Amino acid sequence: MRRNIPLAVTFVVGMLLIVSVFLPPIETIGEDFGVFFSIIAVFAFFLGGGNLIKVHFGKIMKKSNDWEFSLVTVVGFFAMLIIGLFKIGAPGDISTSVTAEGSYFQEMFVYLINPLQSTMYALLAFFVASASYRAFRAKNREATILLVAAFIILLGRTPLGMMLTGWIPESFSIFQVPNLAVWIMNSPNLAGQRAIMIGISLGVVAMSLRLILGIERTYLGGDDKG
Amino acid sequence: MLLLTFSDIGLIVTLVIIAAGLGLILKLALKGKEIDRRIIFIFIFFSVASPIIFQIKFSEKATAVVKSIYDKIDNLPEGSKILISFDFDPAMAPEVQPMAIVLGRHALIKGHEVVFMSLWTTGQSLLTEIINEYILPDFPEKQEFIDYVTLGFKAGNEGVLKVIATDFKKMFPVDNNGRPLDSIPIFDGVKSCSDFDLVISIGGGKPGPKEWILFVTDPSNIPMAVGVAAVIAPQMYPYYPAQVLGIMGGVKGAAEYESEFIGNYERFKDMKTPGLLTMGPQTLAHTVIMAFIIIGNIIYFRKRKKEAKS
Amino acid sequence: MSLILARKEKRSSMDIGMFFAALLTLGIFSFLYKDNPVYKVCEAIFVGVSAGFWAITYFFDNIHKKFWLGVFPQEGDSPDYWLWGGAILGFLMLLRISNKIGWIARWPLSFIVGATAGLYMMLYFVSNALNQVADTMMPIVAYASDNSVLWLDTFGNFIVVLGVVTGLIYFFFSKEHKGLFGTGAQVGTWFLMITFGASFGYTVMSRMSLLIGRLDFLFGDWLGLF
């Protein structure tokens, strides 16, 4: 029971979504699933959010290492819930959107979440540099190809590229670095991307079939005791 | 007389510091020492921050694809009619907005008659903002309807293009403010897009430059130039030079154009050039990254040599 | 005033929101040196506030807009009863808390897994496999409008086809990479390496713009240097 019902559900639902592509009356069932999913996900949030509170309250109660920061997290979480649920600061009555201009919820987004988001994102500028320093070394043939391709593209995107190779006559202009960079992006890069994408789609088809047919069932537990 | 500006001093200081730092690191590298990633971080921070603070601009030499657009606008006789379409939204704006600004300025200073429009709903407010806040303040002498006109946004995507290719006023009976096109001097003698001497689309999504080429300028053989986001640029190259006379790709394309523009027009020597200003830090950072890749390889080969010996 | 772009946090430097935004920006950057209490505070705020942000957003978007207004619509519309299905599955999910009947939570899970498998199988098959194969079926020899052969484009086309085929050979699982087949796989890896190197180099610039944006905010909007 505990195993077979879930396996049957997976099979039926999976097959339904596959054949729905060919059957007009149930064509939109995929979109309906999206709505279903978003509702289920909100319910699941009670588990996730509950876990968040549990973990941090636990730390605060036990006064374990770094409990002060847990306090900050919990206060932030509840503050956001209250501000949002009661739409504090939102102009007009309760029917206005929670993200309306001037609502505290929106202000929190603009002045707290937004700068945090964009700064975390901006860390990439540094990591891109340290990763290329470490990874782009001519250790073997593959690594050398990687290095050369990356270097040409990098060079092609600065004035240096034109400065170094601008002298090459127009009839051989493909060897000017900026043009070479465009060629690499359009030919070998495109080919590699396509091979990866075709491979991925076949991988997805095979894995989906394994899941639907119940051959792959790790997500339900490895054996029959569960 | 040699007069150094604030930016020049900044550039010299920055270059000296970076060069000295890299030299020092190279020396350590030759001894076979690995570099802490935080040193790389400092270099990246410095090479981005310093050009921003000192407003350093590198003069970009315009590549042929960009230069051809500049030359086209520069060489058209005064009073030529140019159509510029802003086909982008705020998300794409950082990359392509600089192009819109500099193209607008260039067309106006040459005394051309410029028509602005947009195929994107979200382009409408950007269009107004760019024209009123960036372009017009420098041209108090220019008159609406005689020197320029804003048609605003028109819904219908490619449909709009198919119509204006043969009949402009059918799609735009009135301008942005409801004034009939027939009463606007710029539109005297304009029947379709073919009556423009140059059409420029700035954007990167759909509808955008590609649709302009396919539906309007290619069938009627109208001179066409495009400005696109960097990721789209490779898709535009197949159209060059037969179907489009030039392409500006990403901030770099904008910077090349700005460089050409401020170099030739004394009046705009000190204008704000968002393209060049973003390119400054990017160029330095790219150069620093490439330097580190080279240093990394030097360290690697040193080590391998040592290991081979022992 | 900002040097390059107009952003959301557009206010005078005296503003308290602006001050916080700048402080959080610096706090996140401090992680680059090493982990420290300031970063920990930023992290704690980020986690708490953003979890609350999403909880509220999900609540209003999914439960209120999609579910509640769906089953209890405004006058004139007929209610979508099937949405209850999502709510019931969501409720079953919550049974996870119980030790005794927690296993029922697997039903909604298997529903999701089945649906995702079915949906993605078709989606990937069409958009990745079929479309990419179709795009590669092109003439190798490229002609100019006067019927002369464009050698460079022809070479580019040849490279694309070669790259796709050898790239796919690399992904073969059930055949040993030996002999001619091995050579094919080897060439395939080279194409993949070019792809990775080129894509890496190509993204460096956009990553730098993120940092430029942040520094522009710090120096321009906040400190008002220009």
Add this chain to the structure above:
Amino acid sequence: MKNSLADRSSGGIICAALITIFFFSGPLHSQEDLVSLSVKKIAPPSSLLATDHKYDNGNSISLSWVPSIDDALMNNPIVAYKLYRSSNDTEPNLIAELPPGSSYFLDNGVSTDNSYSYSVSASTNAYEVLSNRTESITPQSEWINYNKKYLFLMVMIISGAIMYFIVSAKRGKELFVRKIAGLEAIDEAVGRATEMGRPIMYIPGIQDMDDVQTIASLTILGRITRTIAEYDSKIFMPVARSLVMTAARETIKASYQAASRPDSYSDDMVNYITDEQFGYVAHVNGLMVREKPATVFLLGAFFAESLILAETGNSIGAIQIAGTARPAQLPFFIAACDFTLIGEELFAASAYLSGEPMQLGSLKGQDVGKAIAMFFVLLGVLAATVSAAWDIELFNNLLDNLNELFS
């Protein structure tokens, strides 16, 4: 335009018409009417045909008509075609305005409950002329979309190949599967963590359970935790989605049971952090430098955070095994991680690790899929090249057929 009036030989008639119309039109629209008067009368669009759109759920009707003969390329007086629909013989409503030159429209706003009739008009700036009304039509719902027969065929071939090898493997046919370096390294990576007495960190990407990569990641998690349970190492797994938390707990629990160590399992192994992409990353970064895991798995759907996580993991000296099916993020994993599962390998990983014949059989089936893809690529290239160069009919037809097959 106004000058053209004078050129007419039948100027008198037009003048008469002009005066007549002038009288009938009120003074309110006088200006507009003056413009319209200079436009000659236009012919209506004709032969409007409303047919049920085939192979749909009865929610569309296709309309086609012959454009007005005045719809010409030069000096076209027509501004738009307007489509009117009347449902169940009620008052017609305007449903669409189309640019000149149009002759087709798909009306998606219908249902099988009503019957509809249509008319189309051609209009100039001031003048509109209607076509005949069509017969009443009720859209039909079909059960099967025959337009997708080739897609169905392709799906059947690929799925058939995969299932054939699953079945033949089940019957005991030996199958060879080449080594995948990233997966071979798992045992060693887990062992290393055990030796060093440090935990293992598992990150399943930042997408929810409705992304197939997350599911692939959880199937791999099931295999890896089995090994972890056997070695008795510690695993911790911060996640960005509540559903993934629940599913991952189920998976890990089951693996611990399978390894006969159910007591070692605890819910604390998996924790929900936040749905916010970079909030999650901020926390995971902090966790990495504080907990110093010896091994980090980054398997699933990753976006811009891929490199932030991988570089931080690298800075603490962890062995990193990564994998994603998002082509844009692969370069970063290749650069910063020790082993990377590239696209398809991510989906094959669980089957590979299981070592079960049926699972391995499906990998063989996948290879058949790749062989078919290669075959069609080469065939298509051949057909297209020959057809472009010499215009041989056989190859032209072949190319047409292939294009239809892949449309």
